[in-house]
Amino acid sequence: MEHRYVLAGSNAIIVSAVFIAFATLNGNTTILGVSIATLILGIVLLSIGSTYEEPIKDVLKPYVKDLTLFVNSLFEDSGIIKNLHTTVCLQGGEALIIFSEKGLPCRNVRAGLGIVNDAAYIGIPSKYLFKQREAADALKKPPDLEDTLRFDLVEKYSLCRDLELSLDNDIIRLKLLSLTSAASEYLTSPLNPVKIAALLSVAKNLQKPIELVREEIAGNNYILEMRGGQA
Amino acid sequence: MNTLDKSLLVFSLLLTVTTASLALLGEKRPEVYAAMAILVYFVYTSIDNSIRIRAKLHLLDLSFLLIFSLIIGYRIVIIAGIL
Numbered sequence: 001m002e003h004r005y006v007l008a009g010s011n012a013i014i015v016s017a018v019f020i021a022f023a024t025l026n027g028n029t030t031i032l033g034v035s036i037a038t039l040i041l042g043i044v045l046l047s048i049g050s051t052y053e054e055p056i057k058d059v060l061k062p063y064v065k066d067l068t069l070f071v072n073s074l075f076e077d078s079g080i081i082k083n084l085h086t087t088v089c090l091q092g093g094e095a096l097i098i099f100s101e102k103g104l105p106c107r108n109v110r111a112g113l114g115i116v117n118d119a120a121y122i123g124i125p126s127k128y129l130f131k132q133r134e135a136a137d138a139l140k141k142p143p144d145l146e147d148t149l150r151f152d153l154v155e156k157y158s159l160c161r162d163l164e165l166s167l168d169n170d171i172i173r174l175k176l177l178s179l180t181s182a183a184s185e186y187l188t189s190p191l192n193p194v195k196i197a198a199l200l201s202v203a204k205n206l207q208k209p210i211e212l213v214r215e216e217i218a219g220n221n222y223i224l225e226m227r228g229g230q231a
Numbered sequence: 232m233n234t235l236d237k238s239l240l241v242f243s244l245l246l247t248v249t250t251a252s253l254a255l256l257g258e259k260r261p262e263v264y265a266a267m268a269i270l271v272y273f274v275y276t277s278i279d280n281s282i283r284i285r286a287k288l289h290l291l292d293l294s295f296l297l298i299f300s301l302i303i304g305y306r307i308v309i310i311a312g313i314l
Binding site: 030 | 233234235237239242243246249250253254257258259260261263264265267268269272282285286287288290291295
């Protein structure tokens, strides 16, 4: 259920019902017709709001939670949960999401578990999520990074209602405004899909490795600070 | 504004334009407004699939189809001089 649409639909139905009664009593058929059209709009909005569901959410949500349990135990066993660094490396047409104790150069890491420079890491490959946008949206690719991120994170994935992007020297500051309730549920998980989607989207659009420097949950907003990673 | 918000905004605008046009043309038959609104709903939701993949509209479709058929049937009966 999406309460915004239910509220909008209910309002339209109530207002149109008042006007239908008024038009019927006065015999004004034009107002009656316009009110009926408004009533139909209200019914449509109410139906959409009351039956609204994110596509296949029911399957994906518990599956992500199960995967999180598995990844949590991996993090605990490898000892990197205390000091977690997240980096997105680009390898060919794929991305590799690296969780490690400290920042690692991308050339030395691979998918799976490993140790580089005495630091344990977990590398999760991302092929499909990373490539997802290309085929469908190649024809309407927006011009700059902020527009592209807005298209990916706001319009396509519905992670938040809006976003702000700022560049300060080599730090990219991405502020996701008004996270949706579904996205908020996963913020505290190490395998936070909101963070992963944002990092992947930035890395893909800049075509360079990206390292997460800082993350902050400020009310219903989520702030990510990142910079170019080591090649 | 997400994809569904935009789709609903476009649908509302289409419905507003259609209804306003009918009113400006001096249309006095209320069932014409209803029929046109239902027609806009079916045409738009057929073209823009983002509404249907997020909401279950089968019951609404059936109801609107029934109402639309009744309106058309009523108009045919009037024209045929049965009523």
